[in-house]
Amino acid sequence: MSRPDLHLYVDAQFVSPYGMSAFVALHEKGLPFELVPLNLAAKETEAPHFAAQSITRRVPTLIHGDFALSESSAIAEYVDEVFPGTPLYPANVRDRARARQIQAWLRSDLVALRNERSTEVVFLRPVDTPDTPLSREAQAAADKLIAAAELLLPSGETNLFGDWSIADTDLALMLNRLVLNGDPVPAALAAYARRQWQRPSVQLWVGRERPTP
Incomplete structure (x- = not known):
């Protein structure tokens, strides 16, 4: 069997929300790909071969033949436009723009929440002291997240835009920083976050064996 033409570089601990998002995107498209874990602590992203391909020296990075692309939302948009299969973004132009807004916001805001409820909470274990409250800044971020999610998710709906989109996976992951820690x-x-977590493509990432921290 020939090697796949697609190679996805991710963190070797499999705790990156962005690595998961790119991984889910490729699985939703039904694409064969090689998953290549890199040890971030050992600075494997600085290796000359990878650095020359990825440009930004970040994971996830997708290699498609002679083309390399980093940043998970860019990867999702690229594979959605290039390959057939399950749509990753809504067909409606305004819904598609909103999905991209959600992705950009989740990647650039809510810093205190992301710091105090890291994805180790999601993929490994709750914080060392589960009763540890959020700081004032992180609670404000959590309140902002919840208020936005309540505005974005139609009442009684399973997904943000009727059919599933990659923005559902990204929003569910952010909510699960709180849900899975007991906040x-x-x-x-x-319930929305837990339903999204059961999607087969998501479970393939969640169920990966991870190094003991």
Whole structure:
């Protein structure tokens, strides 16, 4: 069997939300690809061969033949436009723009929440002291996340835009920083995050064997 033409470089601990997003995108498209873990602590992203391909020296990076692309939302948009299969973004132009807005916002905001409820909470274990409250800044970020999610998710709907999109995976992951740590989240949003977590492509990432921290 020939090697796949697609290679996805991710963190070797498999805790990156962005690595997961790119991984889910490729699986949703039904694309064969080689998963290549890099040890970030050992600075494997600085290796000359990888650095020359990725340009930004970041993971995830997708290699497609002679083309390399980093940043998970860029990877999702690229594979959605190049390959057939499950759509990763809504067909409606405004919904598609909103999905991209959600992705960009989740990657650039809510810093205190991301720091205090890292993705180790999601993929490995709750914080060392589960009763540790969020700081004022992180609680403000959590409140902002919840308020936005309640505005974005139609009442009683399973997905943001009717059919599933990659923005659902990204939003569910951010909510699960709270849900899976036992922090308070409105029941409807917690149920949404848990439903999204059961998607087969997501479970393939969640169920990966991870090095013991």
